[in-house]
Amino acid sequence: MTFRKYLVLAGITVCATAGDSLLARGMKQLGNINVSLHNLSGLLLAILNPWVTAGILLLLAFFACYISALSWADLTYVLPATSLGYVLVALIARFGFHEEISPTRWLGIALIAAGVGFVAAGPSVTPSRQHLGSHGASRDPVSQEVKL
Amino acid sequence: MKDIYAWAAIGLIVLTSTTGDVLLAHSMKRVGDVGELWQRRGVLAVLGRVLRTPTFVLGLMAMGIAFYSLLFGLSWGNLSLVVPASASLTFVANAVAARIFLHERVGRRRWIAALLVAGGVVLMAV
Numbered sequence: 001m002t003f004r005k006y007l008v009l010a011g012i013t014v015c016a017t018a019g020d021s022l023l024a025r026g027m028k029q030l031g032n033i034n035v036s037l038h039n040l041s042g043l044l045l046a047i048l049n050p051w052v053t054a055g056i057l058l059l060l061a062f063f064a065c066y067i068s069a070l071s072w073a074d075l076t077y078v079l080p081a082t083s084l085g086y087v088l089v090a091l092i093a094r095f096g097f098h099e100e101i102s103p104t105r106w107l108g109i110a111l112i113a114a115g116v117g118f119v120a121a122g123p124s125v126t127p128s129r130q131h132l133g134s135h136g137a138s139r140d141p142v143s144q145e146v147k148l
Numbered sequence: 149m150k151d152i153y154a155w156a157a158i159g160l161i162v163l164t165s166t167t168g169d170v171l172l173a174h175s176m177k178r179v180g181d182v183g184e185l186w187q188r189r190g191v192l193a194v195l196g197r198v199l200r201t202p203t204f205v206l207g208l209m210a211m212g213i214a215f216y217s218l219l220f221g222l223s224w225g226n227l228s229l230v231v232p233a234s235a236s237l238t239f240v241a242n243a244v245a246a247r248i249f250l251h252e253r254v255g256r257r258r259w260i261a262a263l264l265v266a267g268g269v270v271l272m273a274v
Contacts, residue, residue: 071182102274105272118264126252
């Protein structure tokens with residue numbers, strides 16, 4: 001794991017969280033405009049809302065970080081990183097907006113943080129794959145398929 | 149009656165998003181280290197190789213179905229039931245599926261982590 005790879009994992013957490021929040025804010029702002037497949041103009045208007053646009057862009061960035069992480073790390077290693085967003089939101093709510101956080105939620109935060117710590121302390125990729133991965137670009141797809 | 153629909157939607161979300169994650173992970177392992185490929189051949193080579201991987205497109209479709217199942221689930225059940233239930237069950241289902249289909253070494257460390265995160269997500273939503 002290099003510094004650049006930790007940055008990609010951080011990108012997953014931050015972009016997913018910020019994207020969801022911006023999207024939620026934009027959709028609330030649109031309020032009772034009925035956004036559904038039956039109301040295509042409503043759907044298009046929703047995309048024009050700057051909060052929604054920013055949210056969608058951030059979620060695209062999240063997806064790019066997510067699939068690039070999956071190209072060099074195990075799924076079971078990358079997934080806990082996505083759950084750190086819950087912790088991030090709670091901490092921003094507590095220290096940014098001075099909201100109260102119930103003891104149950106603190107316990108939830110502790111459990112998620114402990115889970116992420118457990119995974120992060122271990123190997124990021126199953127060993128045979130690490131070997132495969134480091135020569136990934138030069139292999140031809142056919143021999144790869146056999147190994148998979 | 150509504151509860152059955154909500155749990156059916158939760159089951160569908162867990163199934164489709166796990167399928168999507170496994171397919172995406174499988175296709176990205178076939179593509180190889182994206183960072184290396186980007187440095188060597190540029191961003192277009194990365195995009196081309198990713199989009200030409202059939203399991204990637206299937207994974208995207210599964211993710212799309214998962215998203216619409218979530219929308220349906222939210223119209224049948226409470227936000228406070230559907231979101232945490234599907235999110236936490238997906239963590240456990242992904243650990244099982246990654247072991248079976250991706251042959252990832254899911255040791256005691258990762259099992260504990262999957263269960264801790266799943267439990268934590270439920271508590272966060274209470």
